[in-house]
Amino acid sequence: GAVVSQHPSWVICKSGTSVKIECRSLDFQATTMFWYRQFPKQSLMLMATSNEGSKATYEQGVEKDKFLINHASLTLSTLTVTSAHPEDSSFYICSAPRSGRADNEQFFGPGTRLTVL
Amino acid sequence: GENVEQHPSTLSVQEGDSAVIKCTYSDSASNYFPWYKQELGKRPQLIIDIRSNVGEKKDQRIAVTLNKTAKHFSLHITETQPEDSAVYFCAASTNNAGNMLTFGGGTRLMVKP
16 A cells, blocks of 8 residues: 655644645555544544645635645645644544545554643 | 434443444435544544445454444444543544534543453
8 A cells, every 4th residue: 555654653743833744655656635634532533635736725714824835846745833822632534545546545653742831 | 403322321341342333324325424533632543434325344353334224323343452441432424514513522442351
């Protein structure tokens, strides 16, 4: 199967700082990547769709100026949580389908646990 | 947009028994229905999926059924083992949504030895 990596796997930061999370497709190209947020004991909630070469599409209720997404290449998308606050503490997971394929299967990164003090 | 409901939220079974988790979806255009197993702090792992042109799919102890008319699909795990204990999520997707997945709320399965 295809491999997606995320970096860092965990991060602890002070309130008010910004944190960047990287999502990479290691052995396939992904024109689209998805960013999810998962709070404890809850489901994965889609935050935004990252599109290579164009602006990200944000889900309702997700602040685009707070969660900056940049899809820099066909294998890399970054999510920057700006001015992080304790309520942003969560598990952030990216996923990507393989470009150019008709199937829908997505491949998930291992997730990044963000703790904001 | 798509809405996926999942039941039950928790399920406790004795080792060796079967477990069934059910999901309903709202968008009749959905055509891909994966099931994921997630252990604490880990990524979701695809355990089985089904597409809208198929009514049932089986892989060893795991099976999924799909009723397009009723817009519901179910996960069946037979001969459960303690290592099956985890949170299971169903999801739905359409090609029109660029492969975007909408997840159900999750089911915490506990298999008692």
